[in-house]
Amino acid sequence: MRTPSWISQHLAALRALLVLTVLTGIAYPLVITGLAQAPGLRDKANGSVVEADGRPVGSLLIGQAFTDADGNPVPKYFQSRPSASGYSLDATSASNLGPESVQDTLGDPALKDSPDGDGGKQALLTQVCARSKAVGELEGVDGRRPYCTADGLGAVLRVFYTDGMSGKVTRAVSVNQACPATPFLAVYQGVAVECGKFGEDYGKGVLVPVRGDAPEQSAVPADAVTASASGIDPHISVEYARLQAKRVAAARNLPLDRVDDLIDEYTTGRALGFMGEPAVNVLDLNLALDRV
Template structure:
């Protein structure tokens, strides 16, 4: 007997529910439980070095004798794990938050000062905000330029003129995109390969990862050696000892576990 169409649809939905319950509610978790029993993985199941932490003082300033972790959108709080959800096109500051670009610029400048290197980056101003202009054209997106505003700066603009037009400073609360301005990041004269690595200025997806790149660890090594009164060679040895290779030998990049490294320095 052929079932009515509405009933057959409900039966099909019930079958799908049962199938996915078995697959995702039983099989999937059991597979991962089995993977966790594999030698070399099960021994690290309760390893606290799988979760990063910040090495800062009560005011949030870096403690110089420790290697610093990468930024965390959740402040290394396991209950607030996650990313900032800000993308590469997030370049304009708003009254309630900094854009991703300005966050990166400010972090790079701070790391440069801490490590004694050039913290400049492309599309960043000298004072650590996104170098972004709102460019107004007579005919919307084309035609002669009639007005230019430095959207992320409330003081003096980072450039005096843009294509012959004087640059204005932004006014608080003004939405220059809504007014017809074309958002235009300005690269500037920063080096193509900044001294401060990308992982020093961007947060991980989970906000809890304990790893940094070997390049970022090498940048911090002279400071840590100086602050602890030990040789730079010994610090580099510890970095190497606490560097994990590529997963399965070919996936990802080598990474330095900051928490294990700082524990080794303390011991």
């Protein structure tokens, strides 16, 4: 008796399903897993997990915060670079903000005590300014940067002209400094500068970043104020590590030379000898300090 064609087709499909399931769902994963456990690959394949006192404390591949319960930096530890994702593995990401992100969204003063926040949002410029100010205060250096106010906001005006984009200045607003703040600049081209007000539309004004008198080269390096693309970069620059060395040495009662030597020891070179820059793995360095 001849098998109906539709049954033959279903049996062929079933055989193909079983063969492909064995090959791609069982054999292939087992082979790859076996290769990943080979010497030289095992640690990275397993997440490069680091243990201290018999318990896992992190991964050499994943950045983490070295802060207390209130989010303040722990003085005896080197700090990682900022993270747009809060070092979360569930939502690794960048902020997606670019160089044109200079004007903040002011929060609603009526919601300042709300657990959900006031609806305000910082532009990239203000984030950089605030981080640089905080790092400068923590490390005891000048954290000023160009286009930043003294209170750690983007130094940006919305300037209104008689002819739209040109002409005589009729109004100037420091849009990132919410009232009742005192504007970072008292007068702009003969017009008194106002503080920003929530809900007011300044879209017709021209955005004018003001450089200020900060030095051209800030004492706070770029990776101390900018997040990585993934949000979980485990490394910092050698420059940022050197900046933190004095604080860490003082907190641990160690000679500064000893801390500098550890920075040198845990500095990795450029990938393949030419890609990227030398960097320091923060977790590796902090664990080495704990062993001293």
